[in-house]
Amino acid sequence: MHEPYEEVVTENGVHFHFVPTEKFKTISFTAKFKAPLEQETVTQRALLPYVLQQGTQSYPNRRVLQTKLDRLYGAVLSINSTKKGNHHIVTIRLETANQKFISHESDIIDEAVALFREIIYEPNQEHNAFPQMVVSREKDTLRQKINAATDDKMLFANMRLIDEMCHDERYKLHIHGYEDDIERITAENLYTYYRSMLQNDRLDIYVAGDMNSKALKAKMLPAFQRDDCFEPKKVIRDTEKYPDQPNIVIEKQQIQQAKLHFGYRTHVTFGDEDYAALQVFNGLLGGFPSSKLFINVREKNSLAYYAASKFESHKGLLFIFGGIAPQDYEHARDIMKEQVHAMKKGEFTEEEMTNTKDLIVNQLLETMDNSLGMMELLYQQVAGEITLSPEALIDGIKHVKKDEVIQVANKLDLDTIYLLTSQEGDTDG
Amino acid sequence: MDKMVYDQIGETVYKEKLENGLTVSLLPKSEMAKTYSIFSTNFGSIDQTFVPINGTKRITVPEGVAHFLEHKMFEKEDRDVFADFGKQGASPNAYTSFTKTAYLFSATGQIEKNIETLLDFVQNPYFSDESVEKEKGIIAQEIEMYNDQPDWQSFMGTLRALFHHHPVKIDIAGTVDSISTITKDDLYTCYNTFYHPENMTLFIAGNFDEQRLINLIRRNQASKNFAQLKTIKRDYPDEPAAAAKQENKMTMPVSVPKCTVGIKESSFELSGDEFLKKDLLQDMIVDFYFSKGGSFYQQLYEQQLIDASFCFETTLEKNFGYTFIGGNTRDPDQFVQTVRELLISTRHTVFSPEQIDRMKKKKIGQLLKAMNSLEFIANSYIHYETAGANLFDIIPFIQTLTGEDFNHYVQNWIDDERIAVCKIMKE
Numbered sequence: 001m002h003e004p005y006e007e008v009v010t011e012n013g014v015h016f017h018f019v020p021t022e023k024f025k026t027i028s029f030t031a032k033f034k035a036p037l038e039q040e041t042v043t044q045r046a047l048l049p050y051v052l053q054q055g056t057q058s059y060p061n062r063r064v065l066q067t068k069l070d071r072l073y074g075a076v077l078s079i080n081s082t083k084k085g086n087h088h089i090v091t092i093r094l095e096t097a098n099q100k101f102i103s104h105e106s107d108i109i110d111e112a113v114a115l116f117r118e119i120i121y122e123p124n125q126e127h128n129a130f131p132q133m134v135v136s137r138e139k140d141t142l143r144q145k146i147n148a149a150t151d152d153k154m155l156f157a158n159m160r161l162i163d164e165m166c167h168d169e170r171y172k173l174h175i176h177g178y179e180d181d182i183e184r185i186t187a188e189n190l191y192t193y194y195r196s197m198l199q200n201d202r203l204d205i206y207v208a209g210d211m212n213s214k215a216l217k218a219k220m221l222p223a224f225q226r227d228d229c230f231e232p233k234k235v236i237r238d239t240e241k242y243p244d245q246p247n248i249v250i251e252k253q254q255i256q257q258a259k260l261h262f263g264y265r266t267h268v269t270f271g272d273e274d275y276a277a278l279q280v281f282n283g284l285l286g287g288f289p290s291s292k293l294f295i296n297v298r299e300k301n302s303l304a305y306y307a308a309s310k311f312e313s314h315k316g317l318l319f320i321f322g323g324i325a326p327q328d329y330e331h332a333r334d335i336m337k338e339q340v341h342a343m344k345k346g347e348f349t350e351e352e353m354t355n356t357k358d359l360i361v362n363q364l365l366e367t368m369d370n371s372l373g374m375m376e377l378l379y380q381q382v383a384g385e386i387t388l389s390p391e392a393l394i395d396g397i398k399h400v401k402k403d404e405v406i407q408v409a410n411k412l413d414l415d416t417i418y419l420l421t422s423q424e425g426d427t428d429g
Numbered sequence: 430m431d432k433m434v435y436d437q438i439g440e441t442v443y444k445e446k447l448e449n450g451l452t453v454s455l456l457p458k459s460e461m462a463k464t465y466s467i468f469s470t471n472f473g474s475i476d477q478t479f480v481p482i483n484g485t486k487r488i489t490v491p492e493g494v495a496h497f498l499e500h501k502m503f504e505k506e507d508r509d510v511f512a513d514f515g516k517q518g519a520s521p522n523a524y525t526s527f528t529k530t531a532y533l534f535s536a537t538g539q540i541e542k543n544i545e546t547l548l549d550f551v552q553n554p555y556f557s558d559e560s561v562e563k564e565k566g567i568i569a570q571e572i573e574m575y576n577d578q579p580d581w582q583s584f585m586g587t588l589r590a591l592f593h594h595h596p597v598k599i600d601i602a603g604t605v606d607s608i609s610t611i612t613k614d615d616l617y618t619c620y621n622t623f624y625h626p627e628n629m630t631l632f633i634a635g636n637f638d639e640q641r642l643i644n645l646i647r648r649n650q651a652s653k654n655f656a657q658l659k660t661i662k663r664d665y666p667d668e669p670a671a672a673a674k675q676e677n678k679m680t681m682p683v684s685v686p687k688c689t690v691g692i693k694e695s696s697f698e699l700s701g702d703e704f705l706k707k708d709l710l711q712d713m714i715v716d717f718y719f720s721k722g723g724s725f726y727q728q729l730y731e732q733q734l735i736d737a738s739f740c741f742e743t744t745l746e747k748n749f750g751y752t753f754i755g756g757n758t759r760d761p762d763q764f765v766q767t768v769r770e771l772l773i774s775t776r777h778t779v780f781s782p783e784q785i786d787r788m789k790k791k792k793i794g795q796l797l798k799a800m801n802s803l804e805f806i807a808n809s810y811i812h813y814e815t816a817g818a819n820l821f822d823i824i825p826f827i828q829t830l831t832g833e834d835f836n837h838y839v840q841n842w843i844d845d846e847r848i849a850v851c852k853i854m855k856e
Contacts, residue, residue, distance in 0.1 A: 074793070
């Protein structure tokens with residue numbers, strides 16, 4: 001059907017991914033640093049994105065750096081850290097207009113490559129330390145980010161669910177880090193950690209856009225090098241958990257709408273034989289407006305404004321979540337559970353299967369139409385340490401059979417039910 | 430079908446106004462896997478007072494009707510249209526804004542079938558007393574959810590401080606009380622008036638053959654009958670240029686207070702180049718000062734009055750406009766005082782040629798980046814078309830803007846009377 005989306009070249013310890021495409025009017029450069037999630041480094045890795053955005057050797061503060069980005073046709077720099085299963089990924093991304101669409105302009109790509117390199121390899125530093133002022137200020141920024149995590153109730157409830165569910169697993173680590181650990185970070189030890197991250201993390205660099213790959217390779221390969229190619233660390237697998245009784249956690253806050261979240265163990269991760277079946281299962285259960293949860297919780301019983309499910313590909317978790325009126329807790333809980341039971345018993349038609357598969361394939365193809373989405377989808381293979389191209393992923397979904405979905409459904413174990421409800425919410429029983 | 434080629438940007442638009450009045454625009458993009466289609470009516474939450482089709486007297490409908498109507502369009506006598514799209518591999522959606530109601534889908538296959546489904550479901554309403562009652566519970570939940578969101582409360586609180594009478598100050602979804610009074614008849618009255626093809630536009634961007642598609646649309650529309658529609662008479666109250674009040678203050682369970690400074694940018698009707706010029710200059714100048722690296726951003730940052738939640742937005746619609754600047758802050762009073770002083774200081778600005786060049790380049794780059802998305806292209810195209818301007822003319826238009834345009838705009842931008850604030854304090 002397609003040419004492969006990416007050409008991968010590994011040189012000097014860096015994995016380059018060239019993604020030529022006419023879909024976009026921009027060129028994007030994305031570097032992804034991957035390391036295991038660890039209590040000792042999680043806060044440093046959460047803080048680094050804020051510090052790195054504050055300047056480089058030639059553009060030593062945020063303002064000068066931003067002026068440079070603006071002059072580069074509003075190039076967008078984004079740096080963040082995310083959790084993929086048991087790994088912590090720091091992403092540095094620069095996206096700029098493609099000179100092809102601007103008359104009398106031919107320098108953007110060269111300038112962008114040079115700037116991207118400098119942001120990664122030559123951050124603003126003195127005597128092997130980030131500037132004290134910047135670190136201290138960004139520690140405050142991170143502190144506020146950690147404190148504000150209680151404001152979005154849907155995210156808060158999801159975080160609390162994972163706290164409870166994974167209390168003795170590394171996956172529980174909060175991606176924004178911890179206030180106590182912020183105290184221990186200094187401008188010196190953060191810089192030292194960054195240098196070691198540059199050297200020891202697995203590093204993948206993606207370049208996507210409407211361009212000549214050969215010319216771009218000649219620009220990129222010499223610009224990004226490191227000493228030695230370290231053997232990439234293998235995926236960290238947990239010992240599987242098989243909870244027999246779900247843990248029920250109820251908390252109260254001053255809110256009007258209650259949040260009801262369920263956490264299941266799927267025992268399926270990206271690249272497993274039944275991963276495609278899990279995707280179809282999730283689609284039937286709660287991935288779409290036509291799914292069981294939406295239809296039964298919202299449409300038939302008017303119990304919630306939203307009710308859906310999603311799964312974590314690399315850790316093997318599945319979440320169901322709904323926003324409900326506090327007094328409807330038991331009713332909503334029972335109806336949500338019933339939907340999973342119905343899936344386990346195979347109560348869905350072939351027609352629903354076909355439609356759901358179409359929706360998932362549609363969703364994947366649409367993701368590949370988006371510059372960020374395309375890159376994230378391609379990176380799933382690095383995160384899961386397994387070659388499974390978007391084409392193969394789509395092909396797998398098309399071939400899922402009903403009994404495979406039922407099998408996946410029956411692997412599911414309910415681990416934790418979390419309810420965040422109002423102070424006066426009736427939650428007896 | 431008219432063909433318009435935009436060489437520099439590499440896009441072609443085919444356009445036709447059908448006999449029944451519907452405006453159709455097609456933008457083929459074969460390199461994309463998907464097609465995005467939006468069927469939009471020029472009817473939003475601000476269109477509350479009007480003369481209904483076949484009527485003579487002006488009426489005012491309950492707050493939240495446009496949004497309520499949007500919800501009910503998906504439900505038919507025997508089925509839910511969501512499921513129809515689902516069966517055809519498409520993801521449908523809809524939204525109601527202050528000025529528009531739009532129905533849309535994206536799909537990577539069965540495009541023609543999905544287009545027909547889109548046209549047919551929007552053009553065949555089915556409302557019953559029973560289903561209207563049932564919907565009230567769902568929408569009340571949606572309203573409650575918004576009531577819990579500090580950012581939304583901050584947004585609406587600022588609008589209420591800025592506008593005296595203009596219905597932009599009213600929540601798009603209405604209130605739990607206002608929606609409880611909505612009847613089936615209200616829905617039909619609004620539907621018959623505002624969902625006339627003459628008041629609607631269909632925009633399709635993506636992977637398709639334009640000739641086959643226009644033939645299908647022509648056939649589909651020719652098979653339906655619509656009453657004659659002259660211009661819809663809509664009434665908007667006279668809106669003073671000044672803000673309604675200086676400040677709105679609320680308490681909510683937030684960990685850090687939130688504060689927004691609003692500028693009332695427009696309260697009268699604009700169109701064409703005049704609209705585009707104001708829209709672009711307003712956007713570029715606010716961005717120049719308040720984006721990361723901007724001098725005002727820098728000062729707020731150095732005084733530790735903002736955090737990563739800081740953001741700004743500027744909106745210009747045909748008869749209202751506003752700019753919002755805000756986010757979490759530990760000291761709302763100091764934040765307001767500083768932003769106000771900074772804004773007032775712009776009256777004496779003279780931009781350097783380098784600054785002007787940088788603003789233009791940044792805006793051009795931002796537009797190109799946004800155009801990676803079919804959704805952006807479709808929605809913006811309709812937005813600018815409604816205001817008598819064209820999305821694909823914007824980049825050359827930016828290039829023609831002069832230093833004098835920028836300086837004149839910024840020197841006349843701020844007036845203390847048009848500023849209002851909203852504070853959300855910890856409970």
